[in-house]
Amino acid sequence: MAPRSPKSQHEASSKRLREMDEDRISNLPDSVISHIFSFLPTKTAVCTSVLSKTWEHKWTLTPTLVFESLFLWDRDTRDFTRFISRTLLLHNSSIKIKHLFIEMDYEKDPYLDSCLNLWLQFVRTRDVEELSLQFADAIFQDCPWSIFDDGPEGYLLPQCLYTHPSIKRLTTNYCIVGPSRVVSWPSLKSLSLRLAVVSEDTLQKILLGSCSLEFLMLEHCEFRFDRLDICSASLKDLVIHSVLEPKTGDKFDVLQISAPNLLYLEISGHYYQRKFQLLDVSSLVEAWFDFDLFVDDGNFDYSVEEYVKKKTQERRENLKVYSSMLRELLEKVAHVEELTLGHWCIMVSFLHPIP
Incomplete structure (x- = not known):
């Protein structure tokens, strides 16, 4: 093969230099750029507007808006809220928003509430x-x-949120959930409530108005009821994690659960004085019991072994109650295909064997 002439070598070198200088990212289709933006915090995406005239409005094409703030509620938080408001106002109105994520410190304040509304x-x-x-x-x-x-x-x-036909996944933390009228979430498939007071009326409105709901998680919530009836045909997964309740209630309050169409049930986390009783879980395929329940002092920093170390009469009686509750739970889920028991449940069964 004959060696290339100096002219052809120069042309090849010039071509490589032109390719290196070419802004290939800017030439990507808008759909690809918006997809890349969906993996970035929105503040980072907005910053690309200073790159050039071409990039000034590229960020407005992203279908995912993520706002995260680590500041406490102060002047910086007010700046953060103004940034969110301005970003939502400037976002391209022809682009469908798939995901809106807002994380920030919350403190009762008329200005913040008006912004959130x-x-x-x-x-x-x-x-x-x-x-x-x-x-x-x-x-x-x-x-x-x-x-x-x-x-x-x-x-x-706000009440307007309870009649949102397009929402498919809703997650809240430290929000007051209380629809005054009917709930209409025909597309909702997943609902996670954390740090919320949940009344029986609220829960029934949600279940009645969410005909497609498949997953429900209640985490660190306070229940204003002692019986959970779930007749929804669509709901298949239920997670109850660490029910919050004041220490002034009756010892060994019982939460009854009736959910004949559930396929998966998880009871996990820490509980102070709450027992569980399963009524109808006949369709259950998988159960996950990974919780601990201490009554006499509500201290969750020690293990079961440390709890029973001081073999007081009260703790002996508590272990009997715990053991009896576990036996009843296990009898109700004897038909499941997969059962997972956490450390506390196993230890209680070992220290006070279930007949």
């Missing part, structure tokens, strides 16, 4: 499919069992 109007008018409202509360970190002692706190979800 406007943002959820945006959710309603732009057919947002996945909404995540993650609000932090310092009280929960210090004393989780008394967070609702003075009544429900947190952000009050």
